[in-house]
Amino acid sequence: MQSSAKYLTRKGWHQTAIIAIIGGTYLLGSWILNFDSLGGLIALPKAFGWLGVNFAPTPKSMNYLPQIWQKLMQTVLLAISSTMVAAVISIFVALIGSKVTGINGFVQTIVRGIASFFRNIPLVAWSMILLFSFKQSDFTGFLALLLMSIGFLIRAFMEIIEDEASETMLALKATGANYFQVIFQAVLPQILPSMLSWILYMIENNVRDATLVGILTGTGIGFLFDLYFKSFRFDASGMTVLSIIIVVIALELISNQIRKVIL
């Protein structure tokens, strides 16, 4: 009784000490960097105010809309097509690489390695590297998104297979079904909802990322934003950003609906 009360008091002191250390570090850091905390805080609304004034679309920027819309659709299609191709490749690779459906330990390690390699090189780096070989084209962007998505989806699909399909797999194996029958009759139907959920998420994500890739590869909506921005047409860039936000939200709503229907 006595000791547990003591333990709790000590824990309280520990927490106080940790908070004090964090606060102290901040103060020390501000002092070294000559950072004026209050001034920074006050400047914040002003900075956003500037953004609001300069980037707010004006009636005139409506003229850019057809051009923005065309490029935006191009970008959305790029995101969807790269995700779909990535999904098809990933499911086969995940099947031979997962712990429950995989071929052997060696292949599993290789697949894990490939997936983490593709995943851990930043998208920006992928685009820059691919630029050398494929020049400034839509295909470069497609490839960068594809490789990145493959890295993510292989990992996600492998985990889904291991979590959701191992029990039913065992049951079908026990009936005397062979490998391919088990895959098509048990594993794929079982993991389909989670798989679709991941694919939809990846599409949303790729629309956002495609914008960034576009800036680098000079294609799609990213290029347009870059162009307006660098020629000081801030209202047009604001309009571009607004359009992207609207499309991403719309996509999210649509994919939520699709999820509801399938699951």
Place this chain on the structure above:
Amino acid sequence: MLEVKNLDKSYQKDHPALTNISFTVEPGTFVAIIGPSGAGKTTILRSLNQLIKDDSGQILIDGDDIRSDNKTQLRKHRRQIGMVFQNYNLVERLTVIENVLHGRLGYKSTLAGIFGRYTKEEKAEAMSLLKKVGLEDFALQRCSELSGGQKQRVGIARSLIQHPKVILCDEPIASLDPASAQTVMQLLKDLTEEYNLICVANLHQINMAKKYADQIIGIRKGHLIFNEAADLLSEDILRTLYDQDITKELE
């Protein structure tokens, strides 16, 4: 007839999970394997259809040793051995009838199996088995919509459509409420008699084992210490089996 002779298995060196397990079961017999958790009940059951590869011994089904099978032979043997699981292990998104038909996959060519092409006779049999387990009205429902007891009966129908000689049940009633558990046990007992099956079930419920099983096998720390008709299970045996008094369970 199912004969198990001198079965050994260890997962780690010098830590045997099973030591020298031997028993025989005649067709038309319902056998319950009882014993504490970790005694090796599941290992025995899964060796019987080679989901777990044991180390040495013999497992004979009507005289054929399934331990020496190659892949194709094992597949042929497995389709004669149905299996029922604690967590049912159905494909939840598919319909009841599709899950029952999965029991036929061992008899089909790879392509027919992949695309789920079943013959008229197979479909008719699936329906009649669903009727037998009392689920004929649920044939086109998704399995995810069923209760635990209903799912387990789908699992039983799936094993029956294999035309099995043996049905293995791994804790078939551990996740079920008492009423569903009674239904499932009664169903297994009736089917054992009707089809002259060998039914081997791992059970934690000693009263259920006593009530429904013909033969009881007691396992403790990987050793077989009891293998008699169900009536001969005494308090003394249970005390050795579980290292404590559990007289209440017998009532």
